[in-house]
Amino acid sequence: MKLEFTLNGSTASWDGAPVTRLATALRDDLGLTGTKIGCDAGDCGACTVLLDGRQVCSCLVAMGQVAGRSVETVESLSTEGEVLAALQQSFLDHGAAQCGICTPGMLMAALELVRRNSKPSRAEVEDFLGGVLCRCTGYGKIVDAVMDVVAPAPATAPAAGEAVGSRIVRVDGPAKVTGRDVFGADGIPADALWIRVVRSPHARARFELGDLEPLRRRLAAVLTAADVPSNGYGIYPDIKDQPVLADGQVRYRGEAVVALVGERVDVLAIRDDEVPITWRPEPPLFGVDAARAEDAPRVQADRPGNLLLKGGVKRGDPAAAFDTCAAVAEGTFETAFVEHAYIEPEAGWARRVGDRIEIHATTQTPYMDRDEIANLMRLTPEAVRIVPTACGGGFGGKLDLSVQPLIAIAAWTLGRPVALVYTRPESMAASTKRHPARVKARFGCDADGKLLACDVTALFDTGAYASWGPTVANRVPVHAMGPYAIPNVRTWGEAFFTNGPPAGAFRGFGVPQAAIAHEAMLDELADKLGIDRLEFRHRNALRAGDTTATGQTLAHSAGLAQCLDALRPHWRKAHEEFAAFNESGGERRRGVGIGCMWYGIGNTSMSNPSRMRVGLSPGGTLTLYSGALDIGQGSNTIMLQIAADAVGLPAEQFDLVTGDTDLTADAGKTSASRQTFVSGKAAEKAGQDLRQQILRLANAGPDAVLSLDGATLSVRDGAEVRTIDLATAGPLMGEGTFDPPTTPLDADGQGVPYATYAFAAQLAEVEVDVELGTVKVLRIVAAHDVGRAINPTLVEGQIQGGVAQGLGLALMEEYLPGRTENLHDYLIPTVGDVPEIECLLIEDREPLGPSGAKGIGEPALVPTAPAILGAVHHATGVRVRRVPLLPHRLREAIVALERNRA
């Protein structure tokens, strides 16, 4: 059907099936990829546009209904070269865009409001943005940006040497607020073939494929396990246990079985039941108890007892120490599978270029992707080029391969570009999850409240494949005693295979689960001794000079006590206010809780180097070549700020080349909160290296001041100014590498697992409706020792986003295969669920880090759930043993508590 409508103020004509979704038509037929698709079901709001001035999900509007009407998309807000619209400018200035995948939808939803009311209240903003999910920001900066739209604060452009510590606007921000950033599904060539993956409906089954020839005649290819040259991948070099396509056996619901390759309309038209697969389902193993049962079948044939890994840390004599304790607390805590729920589903495309394969996909780790694809396809790593697209959120979930193997194999075989974009249910079913944990903890202290002993055993459900399971099982024992000086420690972790989804990396690598246990123990011991919960933690906080349970002496930068000092006034005030509030009785009770954490930055006892380059071309172009992927957290901007100050030129003079494995060096993966600390240090060294080369050319001293004007570089050393003509000096390239110093852990877990640790304490204020069992988080105050905040706005953004995910972990998020495979049954916090989050930045400098900086990505999430659960206990007396604390679970616990008291 041919139809006309008004698109961004101009007449547009379109021809196609009238049932086509507006979102699809905008993106695929009209070239407006600023409108993003996150779910195709009206659950996420990423595709929000205005239809006759009102916000709608363009994934729910039939093109047949658009004829004669007016559609406005993010592209209408500004055009290339023009001044950004006030709303976009406000988003930039406030740091309201992180990964940017929800930003167009947020902007359009906000536009409907600010056209009616340019000075909206917070409540109005929340009502209008309630239908757009954001997984990165925690919403606070978005709400502020909309409320301040008429008077945005001016952006800062720091002078040479002043970039570090300043709130410069993120360098990739303009692309994000205009919708021009190219995400995994945005740059697919028009002539690309598409893949649709047929996935297992069973958690455990054997299967046989029937005659695929009829399908092959309708399509370009039908790929099976036989088409994968080396059909096993995995994070660890020695554990390549996950097939790209299952070979006669599936181990979790959602596992890929067959890939249909062809024209998009053709692969979508084929239903799963048209693919001849004969299934023989077997009883699945769910949960660690089933996996550990004596007669349990093996999930992986070579893994007796379904055990992936075990290990721990032992120091002192906990058994003897417990006997001397004045107070002992113990408990067992359970967590669920948690879904990353990045708003950008996995997506990308590949093409064959001669004897090389080139992959454009959303990822957190280009070099690991490169090596893994080379391995799967039996190519050399040099034959694989990874060109990362913008990444619409990762949080650990885009560290594992997703679309890359299938698009690469299909493009290689067919000699045509091939694309694959996961649907939301497919993304949720296929991708990795946070490990469900059962953490059994026992902590003891003396009569003065000094911790003497702890014993923690954490069992993890690692799902069908190993993925990052070993990382979780290794990291947790190092952190499971919490950020406290305890002389006698036994911590132990075990991970088991089950027929759940593969549990992998998710912001914190198991530490958030362990923190729920150790913080509950701290609360209980403090309560037993009648010591204030904050002061009890302060008394036991690890400080510089203390020795950890792995025998590592913390030389510097252990700012937990400072974090607690910063929280103390808020803590006391909340206690006073809530005592008064609760005095009045009623069904609503308020409570305040506290959570502390520490977090080792970078890989655990493993090398994780980063290499960065800064170039100055003969034409005077200054470029940072960064392999560190910005997945929304802001590393593009951070690296540039660090490099700029190291060179001594203004950040705004830098170009940035990022991610492409042909153009940048390996800066490792964006995980383990390592980019600021590790890659930032490499960027600093690279900048210093370039500066040294310049100073040598100018024969100038270390304090010389540089300025760059076109191809002329001026070096002012005292009163003397020398100029370097870059056209004749030739290209200059500075290089820096950094690998944080660690040592292996011995059988008792003794050694130096991390070069530095982040510390944090968060305070949560909650209101519990005791009749309904609902928890409303009223406020979070987050104090984080980040060493040095390279860009405070970005650090706050990380904290607020981490808090929002911690809130989800505590109160609502539970992935159940087959039951919560969409964003209306699987709940993540909306703008109305995340409270005001006040960030207190503690800067206890880490000498190893760039300008003293450490990391913030994962630390932001870890203390939130413990703080909320502590507040729930303060409000109700209920000690939560299982998250998420859904309303019915809390209500049942309140009833049980009342019954016991009666």
Add this chain to the structure above:
Amino acid sequence: MGDYLRPRGLDEALQALTRPFTVLAGGTDFYPARVGRAVTEDLLDIAGIATLRGISETSAGWRVGATTTWSELVEADLPPMFDGLKQAAREVGGRQIQNTGTIAGNICNASPAADGVPALLALDAEVELARRDGARRLPLASFITGVRTTARQPGELVVALHVRRPRGEARSAFLKLGARRYLVISIAMASTLIEVEDGKVKAARVAVGACSPVAQRLPALEHALVGATIDADLGERVALSHLAPLSPIDDVRGSAGYRSEVALVLLRRLLSKVAA
């Protein structure tokens, strides 16, 4: 690829329905059920039929056109008896859903957790169905027959909902419980309408949603409220026995026992709210 008809008049739509069509209006339930697959069925898009849209006052009360959106309802000038329905409208999905989702779509989709249904039951709404050779009306309670099933026959189209004008003052309210603030499927919800005379309840209708395959009126509670003084204690009239028509289930959002318990709490609060 199926047919796609977008008639401008009702007659044309009813003529088309002499053969099977899937009816499309706001699309907010249609598309989510078709993620990642081709749409092949024949579609009758009724969103372009002007006479099916909007709210009008009639001699007997109000006619709410089938494709009236939740936002249009909220913005309509209506008496306080519609407050409960308006409050429900603001709890349907997010703004985007409210701007396109339709009232008739909500009842035809017949989800146990349809946010509009308890308030419409409290309004004692009637459903007007048209077919090529006639029309009929039936109470909403008879229209929704089960989970995702209705009394709509092949060839029939829901064209409007009708609400009778009460003789005296009428007030209404709605409460929803979900596990997050926006975009959330109800764990339980309740709505009421009370007719007021001399500061007392003259008549009451109360309905609870998401606690049975179809939202249920609670006749025993309605009866118990008659004659009660309208004050903050009105909620105290609710007793567990009034919940007998409910049959809640366990699901990912809550347990059956929890639903029964919170239905009671919501009802008490709802009645206090409407009395305030």
